[in-house]
Amino acid sequence: MINKVTTDIEIILKSIPDGARIMTSGFGLAGQPVELIEALIDFGPKDLIVINNNAASGDRGLTNLLRAGLVKKMICSFPKASNSTVFEDLYKARKIELDLVPQGNLACRIQAAGAGLGAVFTPTGYGTKIAEGKETRCIDGKNYVLEYPIHADYALIYAHQADRWGNLIYRKAARNFGPIMAKAAKTTIAQVHDVVELGHLDPEHIITPGIFVQHVVRVGDIK
Template sequence: MINKISESLQTAIADVHDGATVMIGGFGNAGMPSALIDALIAQGARDLTIVNNNAGNGETGLAALLKTKRVRKIICSFPRQADSQVFDALYRAGEIELELTPQGNLAERIRAAGAGIGGFFSPTGYGTMLAQGKETRLINGRQYVLESPIHADFALIKAHRGDRWGNLVYRKTARNFGPIMAMAAKCTIAQVSEVVELGQLDPENIVTPGIFVQRVVREAL
């Protein structure tokens, strides 16, 4: 019998290893799997590469993970805002590496990994520092930059409901990066508000099929 439900948050992330590339869903706090992040902090993995839309807010969630100084590199599109003091301090001190990627390119690079695409040409970033060292090409009179897919060892995402097969539905804008990150990682771990029985999710509403999810865990047990 297929049953992807983990008994605890700690069990769900126990095998995240040192040096892993970890995608973390969320657009700011919307859709951020905070419970899984807290469990990862307690678990202790270090030398991580994190892929996220931004670089943390305040002192909680992703910012709290960065504060542990166990993140070697972050790939994101929006590293600084008014309350990004943790990342800002680490970056200025040379204690974290940043790979800045425009938001559309970030989403497409993740999606490309899940779709098995070897790369794609994007006009975004051409003629800027973001294109340095990358192949460029003139296509139909417009300059493009070759972007590579982003693969991950783990994806930590948040969904609204999930079943034991790993099928997921999301709540409004909390959906954001979750579906494409689930496809781009070797192991996807989904934090859900509610675990439901098989058949309770309308097949027409399932956004992430269970084939892309390895573990489901309730955020409050």
């Protein structure tokens, strides 16, 4: 019987090694698996490479992961937030690296990883510092930059509901990067608000099929 729901997330999180590439969903705090990220801090994996839309917001979740000194590098599209200076302070102190990726390119490159594509050509960034050292090409009279897929070892994502097979549905803006990150990681751990019985989720509403999810944990079960 397939059952991806766990009540002991510690066993899974403690297996995340130093230097792991981790995607975390969220647009600011919307859709960020706050409790899951903070549970990871207890196990202290070092030199993490974190892929997120932005470099933390507020004073929870990813902000605390950065504050704990566990992140070696951020790959994101928006590194500065009005309500958090943790990343900015670390960057100015040369304690963290930054790979700045335009938001559309970030989404496209994550999607490329999930789709098994080798690379994509995008017009975004052409003629700027972002394109320095990268292959460019003129296609049908328009200039493009070659960008490679962004893969991850783990994806920590937030969803509204799941069943024991790992099928996921999301709620409004909290959906954001979750679905594409689930496809681009070797192991996806989904933090959900509620776990429902098989058949409860309308197949037409399932955004992330369970084949892309390895573990499901309810918020209330994260210690």
